[in-house]
Amino acid sequence: MPPFDLPESDPFSPHNLPYGVFSAPGATDRTVGVRLGDHVLDAGAAALALGSPYASLLARPCLNPLLAAGRTTWSDVRRALTAWVTVPAHQSTVAEFLHPLSSVTLHLPFEVADYVDFYSSEHHARNVGRIFRPDAADSLTPNWKHLPIGYHGRSGTVVVSGTDVVRPSGQRKAPTDPAPVFGPSVRLDIEAEVGFVVGTPSPMGSPVALADFRDHVFGLCLLNDWSARDIQAWEYVPLGPFLGKSFATSVSAWVTPLDALEEARVAPPERTHELLPYLDDTGADAEPGGYDLRISVAVNGHVVSEPPFSSMYWTAAQQLAHLTVNGASLRTGDLYGSGTVSGPAERERGSLLELTWNGRDALELPDGKRTFLEDGDVVTLSAWAPGPDGVRVGLGEVAGRIVGQALG
Template structure:
């Protein structure tokens, strides 16, 4: 079968075309590609062969030049790629430029400028509050319904799917212990998240409004915010996460452009508290996304978190992130925070799934409270596409190595 003739319902068909950066295993030279089924099209070589004016953006070793080009160019490039892979008269030209995924190496698709992570799921926030503040009258902190809570992470430790994760070491202290000890984390966790990739920068001192989301954000990807819960519990007061989060964040090798997800846009949950004007999205277009996520440990699905339940949207997060005048840079990445739903099988981290170790998961290879050395965590997802199709998101996977 020709790589252009995809099986019916393939989630990586011409309606999707996520972007990545790849190299042939015998060359090592990186270039931009788009995924079509289980192949990758050398987008730069295709653009040169077909005389595209955007060839210069697609022959780079990173997506950053394309990200910086802006929404009009994003749309033009996507339109050209869609036309190329669906035009039968171009098959002979493009066929040599399609490579099986098994024959290429995939790389971090863009240079990460800054990294911010949020805390946008009400279900996750309430569960975490119930675990750590079981006697509280309300497990949500007073500010949670008024602004998207977030923290600045470490851009230099964002890694592409398939990168091994070394168990981090740090200080930890049991509640009854007289002093902290140092050593490898004993409560290594994952957080199933969605990452949003900024393309067009903004000027310092000028906040980006809700309406500017699609002008500045190029696309999204799955993201695993690895977390050392025992280190986090000791260090996070009073300034929040630090070493417990900064050792690694895994992202997919494929960035799905927002245009591919127009059919998946939904309204967020009903707002229960009045929002300040810069966050008030009650009269705007739907800003949530219906993404169906699966979390697997060693190939066994342990959770299916629904992104449509997220209280704070990516547009609100962007507006809040810049409302103080902070500028955006091409390649900025911000994470949604753990995606969790109302049901037990929809919880997006082991902290919730095992209720901080109280209720171990039963896996085919044994019980788990937190991750063990050798465990492989894989996030995958799909979203509704046009005409009943599915849009696949590139998976993000990582194996835990002993620290």
Template sequence: MPPFDVPEGDPFGPHNLPYGVFSPDGSSDRRVGVRLGDHVLDAGAAARALDFPHAELLSAPNLNPLLAAGPAVWAEVRAALTEWVTRPAHREAVEPLFHELAHVTLHLPFEVADYVDFYASEHHARNVGQIFRPDSPDPLTPNWKHLPIGYHGRAGTVVVSGTDVVRPSGQRKAPADPAPVFGPSIRLDIEAEVGFVVGVPSAQGTPVPLTGFRDHVFGLCLLNDWSARDIQAWEYVPLGPFLGKSFATSVSAWITPLAALEDARVAPPERTHPLLPYLDDSAPGVEPGGYDLRISVAINGQVVAEPPFSTMYWTAAQQLAHLTVNGASLRTGDLYASGTVSGPAEGQRGSLLELTWNGRDPLELPDGKRAFLEDGDVVTFTAWAPGKDGGRIGLGEVEGRIVSG
């Protein structure tokens, strides 16, 4: 099928146009691409062919120059791309510059500067609290409703979808064990998350307000923050996650621009505690910060959960405001993640920790029971968001296969 003839209702139609980086078969050159259906347009080549003023940004080997260019340029580039793939007048020039997705290699689309992971789902936090603190009168920690809890992760191990994940090794110690042992994780888990990609940097010492979210954030993607629960349990007191998290974080090959998700914007859940002014998204002039993203989690092709992102208590705008309120600066390519997305129902939990209640209730899969991941398991996240006139916006999948260390 010709690249322009995208079937009606395709979630990757001209209303979407996510950005990625690809190499055609037989080439090692990395090129900025835009997805249309089952094809990818060489955006730099199209820009040069049509004498587009921002051709240099689209001819880079990654998205960072475009990310740094800012909202006005992002809007110009998106408008031009939409015109190139929809107007018949451009078909002759643009059609030869498409490549079939089946015949390209996809790469990590941007150079990651820093990585921060949050803990923004109340349902997830309550489940975790009930699992590990069953006798506590409140499963949430005292600070949870007052600030978005987060930790600084490892940018160097963010990998693109399709990259194998090597089972990590580290120290483990069960409560009844007399001493720790060293070896591969036996409680390897997933975390279904959404990552937000920063484009425009900020000055150190200058916080970004809630109203500055779309001045700095370019787009979002699906993200799997793999977790070795046994390693994490032994190491995380008192400073938090380290080796149990830092071995791999998988992101989609496609970054969906925020501009494609205008019809998916929703109000966050009702706040139950008063918020300090820098986090107060009920203030005049602050637009709704939630997104209605419908996520599916599959293990070896079997869907095991469908977490709804619309239930997230803390929004991406609040996370950015909190991340910078102490004066920490943003850099182009910063990535921050939502934390595990979980809904109120059992089938909406975004981690095996919750789905199996810490291994007590294993999942029944066609190829056997799973409490946690086994070598050879393939985990795939997909998602879509509501678009204009009842259409759908597809998010690029994120997939990883577990291999032994």
């Protein structure tokens, strides 16, 4: 039966309608799809059948044309899609273009332009500081409360959920080793994050203000910033992450539009340091900036952490403002990650580095102990956000399996 009468508990109800890209059974062509329950609507085919003016944006092999169309069009398309799956007069036409989710192949939903990753959870940053600088007077670096720290990553290795992650090789050197060695990472980690997808571009030399965040960012998705901690530790001084991060970044197959998350908007934590004007979101007229997203991290099906995104110190709007304050331009398809999401409790840490305290305290899993990831391990991030009238808005999961390097 077509999923027009979903139970209220379904996290992919008509209030959600996240976007993805899929291939139908037996087809090789890709097209934009919208998730409804455990089905996928071929949005392009439905738009053509209904004579919609948005067919030119939806009957495409990726989301980039829709992303580039801008906020007014995003809202108009969303209203049209909602009507197609809720108004009885449209349902007989739309039903023809629904596919069971289990029968389709999901693809990377947009062409990634640039990729930037931030470091914006105070709980994560303090944990990292305590691990690596235990004798420091302050576990945070001096700049941390003044700007959202980030690095530029590699857009070409952003992959869709379900893609295997090959264990990376590189140089590593333990403090007691006389010289570096080369080989596969032995401290492979995860970072549970949220990714923000840019739609409307901006010209070079024109910073994006806090108030303009929602005019440029289309939506969000879950993101796993895989990290080879041993490679990272040896290479990151003085220029920061490089090969320890660039081998793979996994994102969900579904992008949830910001318009689906209105009820999930929350104020960020209290600011403890005065912010420069371009980052100052403390005014009475400032938009909330934060999002109440409840994330779960599972290793081989066993939940090991539940990080709360509402605790993030730096918001996505501040990250975008800082990313562009030097005049850097935005491009359609830009992706930026929130940084590891961690809360104040041990059960809320978003990386194995923190959960095992740099390998000191092994996790007890049903299939054995873990400090860092082993070949064959499957990591799955899932999340939901509060919606209207108690409805949950589901974020598409992001999963990846670690595989060893092929020999020969």
